[in-house]
Amino acid sequence: MKKRYLMMVALLGALPIAKAQDTFINDRITATDDLNGTARYVGMGGALGALGADLSVISSNPAGIGLYRKCDVALTFGVVAPQKSNGWNTNDTRTYGEKLARASFDQMGLVWSLKTDGKLNFVNFAFNYQKKANYNQGFYADNMNLGGLSQLDQIAEMVTDNFVSDYNLAGLVKTPDLNDATLDNYYLTKDANNVYRNTYSSVENAFNRHQSGYMGAFDFNVAFNVSDRFYTGATLGFDHAHYNAWSEYGEWASDGGLNHSLYNETEIRGYGVNAKLGFIVRPIEENPFRIGLTVETPTWYRLDNETFYHLDKGQNVTNYIEYTVRTPWKARVSLGATVDKVLAWGVEYEYANMAKTSMGYPKWADDGYHRSFASDKDLFMNEHTRNTLRGQHTIKAGVEVKPIDKLAVRFGYNFISKRYKDNVSFDQYKLADGNGSGNFYSDAMDYATSTDYMSLGAANIATFGLGFNHKRFYADLTYKYRAQKADFYAFDTNFTTSGSQFANDNPALADMTIQPVSVPLNRHQILLSLGFKF
Numbered sequence: 066m067k068k069r070y071l072m073m074v075a076l077l078g079a080l081p082i083a084k085a086q087d088t089f090i091n092d093r094i095t096a097t098d099d100l101n102g103t104a105r106y107v108g109m110g111g112a113l114g115a116l117g118a119d120l121s122v123i124s125s126n127p128a129g130i131g132l133y134r135k136c137d138v139a140l141t142f143g144v145v146a147p148q149k150s151n152g153w154n155t156n157d158t159r160t161y162g163e164k165l166a167r168a169s170f171d172q173m174g175l176v177w178s179l180k181t182d183g184k185l186n187f188v189n190f191a192f193n194y195q196k197k198a199n200y201n202q203g204f205y206a207d208n209m210n211l212g213g214l215s216q217l218d219q220i221a222e223m224v225t226d227n228f229v230s231d232y233n234l235a236g237l238v239k240t241p242d243l244n245d246a247t248l249d250n251y252y253l254t255k256d257a258n259n260v261y262r263n264t265y266s267s268v269e270n271a272f273n274r275h276q277s278g279y280m281g282a283f284d285f286n287v288a289f290n291v292s293d294r295f296y297t298g299a300t301l302g303f304d305h306a307h308y309n310a311w312s313e314y315g316e317w318a319s320d321g322g323l324n325h326s327l328y329n330e331t332e333i334r335g336y337g338v339n340a341k342l343g344f345i346v347r348p349i350e351e352n353p354f355r356i357g358l359t360v361e362t363p364t365w366y367r368l369d370n371e372t373f374y375h376l377d378k379g380q381n382v383t384n385y386i387e388y389t390v391r392t393p394w395k396a397r398v399s400l401g402a403t404v405d406k407v408l409a410w411g412v413e414y415e416y417a418n419m420a421k422t423s424m425g426y427p428k429w430a431d432d433g434y435h436r437s438f439a440s441d442k443d444l445f446m447n448e449h450t451r452n453t454l455r456g457q458h459t460i461k462a463g464v465e466v467k468p469i470d471k472l473a474v475r476f477g478y479n480f481i482s483k484r485y486k487d488n489v490s491f492d493q494y495k496l497a498d499g500n501g502s503g504n505f506y507s508d509a510m511d512y513a514t515s516t517d518y519m520s521l522g523a524a525n526i527a528t529f530g531l532g533f534n535h536k537r538f539y540a541d542l543t544y545k546y547r548a549q550k551a552d553f554y555a556f557d558t559n560f561t562t563s564g565s566q567f568a569n570d571n572p573a574l575a576d577m578t579i580q581p582v583s584v585p586l587n588r589h590q591i592l593l594s595l596g597f598k599f
């Protein structure tokens with residue numbers, strides 16, 4: 066704890082900062098695999114794609130709105146308490162945490178149901194605001210097994226090959242100007258061959274990040290009920306992202322002295338648009354069993370990242386960049402049924418190939434003053450994304466039991482598979498030079514202000530809920546627990562590969578790697594929905 070306080074003292078003069086976009090940040094901002102919505106929807110694990118008749122199915126299966134026979138208005142709020150997690154990488158792994166409870170407004174919506182004549186029984190219109198992701202999280206990751214490696218070794222590699230800009234971390238480390246070989250730089254030295262080397266040997270580091278904000282969605286829907294056996298619907302969604310984070314990083318020598326520290330603070334804002342088309346069919350006329358299918362288009366995001374960063378002995382730097390992210394297509398299939406108005410059950414499967422996530426930059430309009438809606442793809446960062454992410458499978462299951470007419474008891478479960486490949490890396494040197502080809506590179510590296518990255522593991526979500534209804538009024542209460550771990554890396558160690566300049570200078574450290582720190586990212590949440598049907 067003392068070392069953390071020392072690091073904070075060293076950073077008191079720092080200005081707010083943010084880091085540029087990359088595969089890991091894009092995933093952190095646009096991932097919507099959490100379970101959110103009305104308390105009933107969450108209480109049944111979100112497995113309502115075939116059952117319908119809930120405002121939150123507007124985003125999972127638009128056809129579910131077609132099962133409404135009355136108008137409905139509802140709002141949901143509650144408390145979210147992510148675990149503030151500490152992880153150490155010594156000879157073992159130890160963790161502890163404290164709760165960071167925060168109030169959350171999660172949903173507000175309306176369904177307007179219109180009875181019609183003929184085979185088209187109902188035409189329903191709906192609007193719903195729903196929180197798709199809650200970014201509130203904090204964690205520490207302390208690694209006591211650096212073995213002499215440093216974040217600055219990775220940066221020295223980039224400075225040597227002149228992958229330096231006025232807005233990235235390599236440019237900040239190079240200050241003061243190292244063109245003068247006699248100049249004593251704070252971080253790096255330069256030899257007669259213009260090779261830059263780190264001046265520090267670190268044995269321990271510590272990283273601390275706190276983030277907040279949310280991804281919200283405004284969904285507009287129309288749905289149809291045909292003969293009470295076939296239902297279809299479409300939803301047009303508008304997302305908005307509001308993300309803030311700050312982080313501290315420090316490295317220590319064997320004598321306990323602080324080698325260097327870096328402070329970052331991130332602000333990302335933006336919006337996105339998507340569409341969903343859904344179907345539900347009751348194949349047997351006298352049987353309540355239903356099958357649902359949904360196809361969701363990619364979400365096209367346009368985001369702004371404002372960046373400030375500070376090294377303990379360096380200067381404050383500000384940058385700003387606009388960029389785009391396109392998420393992959395998603396497909397869902399669901400099954401569900403009711404039994405004598407006493408029991409309802411549902412299961413759902415979703416697939417999305419996360420490796421298809423794409424990043425780019427808005428083009429300038431013909432007038433040269435405004436950005437157009439078209440974008441230039443970041444080819445090499447997208448290649449990195451394909452090498453880092455893979456297909457994600459989500460399984461949802463839920464059941465609702467009504468022991469008496471006015472009371473419902475609900476249980477839900479989600480399994481969300483790991484979307485990161487094994488042994489992922491974030492070699493900024495390769496991203497900066499086009500993997501050695503020199504043909505193209507990622508423009509994002511001109512704005513990179515940090516080196517950390519995190520590989521998320523599979524997630525499990527368990528829910529329990531209660532529902533009460535009296536005449537037209539209803540109230541639902543749900544508890545949700547999400548369990549997930551991640552492997553955290555403060556920096557990539559590809560610079561140690563045999564044959565590299567670093568390996569030639571430090572043969573004893575050739576091919577050395579650093580084991581990740583395992584960090585728990587568990588979350589507790591309580592939701593309360595109040596609604597009225599008329």
